[in-house]
Amino acid sequence: MPPPSSFLTHLECSVHGDRYDPAEAHNLSKAGKPLLACYDLDGVRGNFTKSALKERDATLWRYRELLPVRAGRDIVSLGEIMTPLIATPALRGGGGEVFIKDESRLPTGSFKARGLCMAVSMARACGVRRIAMPTNGNAGAALAAYAARAGIESFIFCPQDTPQINIREIAASGGKVWLVNGLINDCGRIVGEGREAMGWFDCSTLKEPYRIEGKKTMGLELAEQFGWTLPDVILYPTGGGTGLIGMWKAFHELQKIGWIDCKLPRMVAVQAAGCAPIVKAFEDNAEHAETWRDARTVAAGIRVPAAIGDFLILRAVRESNGFAIAVDDGAIIHAREEIAHKEGLLACPEGAATYAAYRKALEDGRIEPRESAVMFNCAAGAKYELPPVTRSVTLGEVDYRKLR
Numbered sequence: 001m002p003p004p005s006s007f008l009t010h011l012e013c014s015v016h017g018d019r020y021d022p023a024e025a026h027n028l029s030k031a032g033k034p035l036l037a038c039y040d041l042d043g044v045r046g047n048f049t050k051s052a053l054k055e056r057d058a059t060l061w062r063y064r065e066l067l068p069v070r071a072g073r074d075i076v077s078l079g080e081i082m083t084p085l086i087a088t089p090a091l092r093g094g095g096g097e098v099f100i101k102d103e104s105r106l107p108t109g110s111f112k113a114r115g116l117c118m119a120v121s122m123a124r125a126c127g128v129r130r131i132a133m134p135t136n137g138n139a140g141a142a143l144a145a146y147a148a149r150a151g152i153e154s155f156i157f158c159p160q161d162t163p164q165i166n167i168r169e170i171a172a173s174g175g176k177v178w179l180v181n182g183l184i185n186d187c188g189r190i191v192g193e194g195r196e197a198m199g200w201f202d203c204s205t206l207k208e209p210y211r212i213e214g215k216k217t218m219g220l221e222l223a224e225q226f227g228w229t230l231p232d233v234i235l236y237p238t239g240g241g242t243g244l245i246g247m248w249k250a251f252h253e254l255q256k257i258g259w260i261d262c263k264l265p266r267m268v269a270v271q272a273a274g275c276a277p278i279v280k281a282f283e284d285n286a287e288h289a290e291t292w293r294d295a296r297t298v299a300a301g302i303r304v305p306a307a308i309g310d311f312l313i314l315r316a317v318r319e320s321n322g323f324a325i326a327v328d329d330g331a332i333i334h335a336r337e338e339i340a341h342k343e344g345l346l347a348c349p350e351g352a353a354t355y356a357a358y359r360k361a362l363e364d365g366r367i368e369p370r371e372s373a374v375m376f377n378c379a380a381g382a383k384y385e386l387p388p389v390t391r392s393v394t395l396g397e398v399d400y401r402k403l404r
């Protein structure tokens, strides 16, 4: 059992700053806003050193001082390895290096594992026995898996056109999964309104404070993998925005504990043209995003018409001098093929969207060819539908000259 060494102090309303006790399970603040986890960063600074990392396992738990779980026995883990940062020189737009952070290696095949291992660990520590969530697929799969391991009952609601593989994966992992004739925000309403009748804990994106902390580890890992510096630009496929908000939080915590003093990256929120509420709000100079009507895209993980943390996403993008950008499904599919053919990495559509956005931003000048960039492949490509194969050979009459 690793020593309990979290420096978590309290939870804080992201708008008003009122405080909450992390010993109890919380959803939103009194004002209905996301809660953020706060740490004694002076304590971390005095007690946590970069050299301490050398002796620790290459999992996200190596950053435990900056994570909320207080006791080793509360950790619910399936082996959340540090994911590789893969140089992809064939995708470069110029002199700047580009990388793909390959999150498909995580348990359940997506980066949702980072957030859900943290949320489920904290929920169990707070005595939660039943948990519920709306999902476009990957979050539900991760929740079902960690809940099973923690002995917690899970109720999961998906839009009925969620990829079949995700729905079946959730059921196979022991989650009780329902198909809903609506989008993820409609599923979210079912979870919210069922709280009293069902006595479940609502684990929706940002309505629970610890998924951000898990996703924050992407930022911690990036800093460590870059030798305690950071790239010029980070392109992040943005749905609920947990990862973008979490990484921005991580960079500030690293500054405050004195581990980095480089320029922070420009954060780029990538969305699909068929569901781009954050891009619209960014372009309109708005603080909040309007709900996107008739949302549709092949990139199911970023089909989020309304995000409760919209203002936190927009704030991070603006503070970092970044931008929000939409790419259409044709560009996403083309990008996916190009990454696979040139670099051998089969990305998920959401991950491919970040490369499509990189290309588009190079063309319109918002990213310069000399800038270094990190793109995220957030889930295993093989979890998504792939183009069918029709070529065949018949036994006994193989004509090799015709194989091409």
Ligand SMILES: *Cc1c(COP(=O)(O)O)cnc(C)c1O
Pocket: 110, 112, 138, 139, 205, 237, 238, 239, 240, 241, 242, 243, 244, 301, 302, 348, 350, 351, 378, 379
């Ligand atoms: C959830 C998800 C996203 C969006 O992540 P957020 O941090 O919630 O914005 C992107 N891609 C995939 C594959 C996902 O499952």
